[in-house]
Amino acid sequence: MKRILVGIKRVVDYNVRIRVKPDGSGVLTEGVKMSVNPFDEIALEEALRIKERGAAEEVIVLTVGPADCQTQLRTCLAMGADRALHVQSDTALEPLVTARVLRALIEREQPFLVLLGKQAIDDDNGQTGQMLAALWDRPQATFASKLDIADGKARVTREIDAGLETLEVDLPAVVTVDLRLNEPRYVKLPDIMKAKKKPLETLTLESLGVVARAQLKTLHFEPPAQRHKGVRVKDAAELVAALKQKGLL
Amino acid sequence: MSHNILIVAEHDGSTLSLATAKCVACAATVPGAHITIAVCAADAAAVAAQAAALAGVERVLTVEHPLHAHPLAAAIAPQIAALAGPYSHVFGPSSTFGKDLMPRVAALLDTAQVSDIMAVESATRFRRPIYAGNAIITVEVLEGAKVVGTVRTASYQAAGTGGHAAIEAAAPGVEPPAHTRFVSVSTAGGDRPDLQTAAKVVSGGRALGSAESFQILYRLAAKLGAAVGASRAAVDAGYAPNELQVGQTGKIIAPELYIAIGISGAIQHLTGIKDARTIVAINKDPEAPIFEVADIALVGDLFEIVPQIEQLIG
Known part of the structure; x- marks a missing residue:
């Protein structure tokens, strides 16, 4: 079966204004809206489109995290994923551990393509896809804004600092996606009902032979330095004068 | 205590990127830093000479291979991992080049990565932004583990020139994989100043x-x-x-x-x-x-x- 594996992460919704706890022990997440990481949603959308074009037969969505993550997996099933895998972990895992989980499930599911978001908007690490590609010893194409699949190869356009780069990679491969790859579909109510009947399998790290090793310790959280509000000028002439005064013109 | 730091050069085949000079500035704030720059290129001479001239750089290692004509992470990562043995830290810029490459290096070294280093507090302690910069965290890398990191270049002024580092050809003994091929790159920019470095x-x-x-x-x-x-x-x-x-x-x-x-x-x-x-x-x-x-x-x-x-x- 031609499968695509999509990794997703449950994160604080991108519209939530993040506040650091006064004691510096973390950020306030109680009661805030949680969502599928927006980049991962784009990864799933791309997988669904590849399947709809007939180039894949099954889309599996996977996450690692606490029981609450199943809400986001159900959202993905409602979008159109065929089945979901939930690897339980009550502690936040480092990207290298998440990559090992993906690696173990690749062994089991044998996908020809793994799609992930290019970064999660909570920790902004941007590591998991590249780490997985290294552990799997397969190609990676990060920051994808266009993806074509044919003849056992993927042609990927990547958003890089210089502009757009195109790579050709042999499949299987890991592709991490950027914002402009597609616009994810909206979930319709009947699909949410249907998603409740789709298979969602729960697994443990132990069953996959993955150890939740921690190599990094977060010691402290703090809010960023604030910029001070400046002056208002009334027109272009005042603006130019102010810039000249600062020696910027 | 001295720390040997390896920095992966970012370049376009002829010019060393300013981001590399910013990595040098970051690395120089690690106590006891001895800085080496690795240049992977098809022809490394010009870029290596620029790297050797950066103030604070002691050594430049060149790895030449036709596959390094374009910066493919899958090709460069095993070279850097093979060179990393004697180094306590491996740094690259937090540009699309470094973001693509460094996690692949970290995984090959079986170590965690610290992304977007904005300040070095000690050889193992770093500050970095999360949540789009809405929180800043201080992270500690486990004692004894290699530190792989990307440097948030906006936090550093580029290191100056005036250095005279030794340039050596390195032979990591790794044949880069052929499964990833460069096709093309397109830039709309023209002659305008570079957004990343413009004043x-x-x-x-x-x-x-x-x-x-x-x-x-x-x-x-x-x-x-x-x-x-x-x-x-x-x-x-x-x-x-x-x-x-x-x-x-x-x-x-x-x-x-x-x-x-x-x-x-x-x-x-x-x-x-x-x-x-x-x-x-x-x-x-x-x-x-x-x-x-x-x-x-x-x-x-x-x-x-x-x-x-x-x-x-x-």
């Missing part, structure tokens, strides 16, 4: 309304000798190419002067400019969040104001 940036948002009206920004930028940037909304709408995007998922920049025109100032955009020395905002909405961070604010119609500025500066 002045003129940036436009959705309020410009079209790719045609974006031309007024290019004209103003040309007069100021400035680079042009854009908000995500403007890039999504097709008014500007992707490489101009400034913000959490685009470029993080630190120019002397940033002029935000018709940009409302979403938090994801502000994270890309918080290190700018002076921020100017022009927007017709007096409530736009960009005004919260602007040093100089002008409320009004950009289509009237921008040509006026252009005239006033002559």
Whole structure:
């Protein structure tokens, strides 16, 4: 079966204004809206489109995290994923551990393509896809804004600092996606009902032979330095004068 | 205690990127730093010479292979991992080059990565932004583990020149994989100053309304000798190419002067400019969040104001 594996992460919704706890022990997440990481949603959308074009037969969505993550997996099933895998972990895992989980499930599911978001908007690490590609010893194409699949190869356009780069990679491969790859579909109510009947399998790290090793310790959280509000000028002439005064013109 | 630090050079085959000099500046703040730069290239001579001239660099290692004519992470990562043995730290820039490459290096070394280092507190302790810069964390790398990190270049001034490092050809003994092939690269930029390193940036948002009206920004930028940037909304709408995007998922920049025109100032955009020395905002909405961070604010119609500025500066 031609499968695509999509990794997703449950994160604080991108519209939530993040506040650091006064004691510096973390950020306030109680009661805030949680969502599928927006980049991962784009990864799933791309997988669904590849399947709809007939180039894949099954889309599996996977996450690692606490029981609450199943809400986001159900959202993905409602979008159109065929089945979901939930690897339980009550502690936040480092990207290298998440990559090992993906690696173990690749062994089991044998996908020809793994799609992930290019970064999660909570920790902004941007590591998991590249780490997985290294552990799997397969190609990676990060920051994808266009993806074509044919003849056992993927042609990927990547958003890089210089502009757009195109790579050709042999499949299987890991592709991490950027914002402009597609616009994810909206979930319709009947699909949410249907998603409740789709298979969602729960697994443990132990069953996959993955150890939740921690190599990094977060010691402290703090809010960023604030910029001070400046002056208002009334027109272009005042603006130019102010810039000249600062020696910027 | 001394620390041997390996920095992966970013270059285009002939010129060493300024981001590498910023990595050197970051590495130099690690106590007891001895800095080596690794240059993977098809022909490394020119880039190696520039790396050797950076102040604070003691050694330059070159790895030459035809597959290194383009910066493919899958090809470069095993070379760097093979060279990394004697080093306590391996750094690369937090550019798309470094973001693509360094996690692959970290995984090959079976170690965690610290992304976007903005300050070095000790050889194992670093500060970095999370949540689009809405929180700053201090992380400690486990004692004895190799530190692999990307350097948030906007946090550092480039190291100067005047160094005379020794250049050596290294032989990591790794044959890079052929499963990843470069096809092409396209740049819309032309001769304008580079957004990442420009001292002045003129940036436009959705309020410009079209790719045609974006031309007024290019004209103003040309007069100021400035680079042009854009908000995500403007890039999504097709008014500007992707490489101009400034913000959490685009470029993080630190120019002397940033002029935000018709940009409302979403938090994801502000994270890309918080290190700018002076921020100017022009927007017709007096409530736009960009005004919260602007040093100089002008409320009004950009289509009237921008040509006026252009005239006033002559």
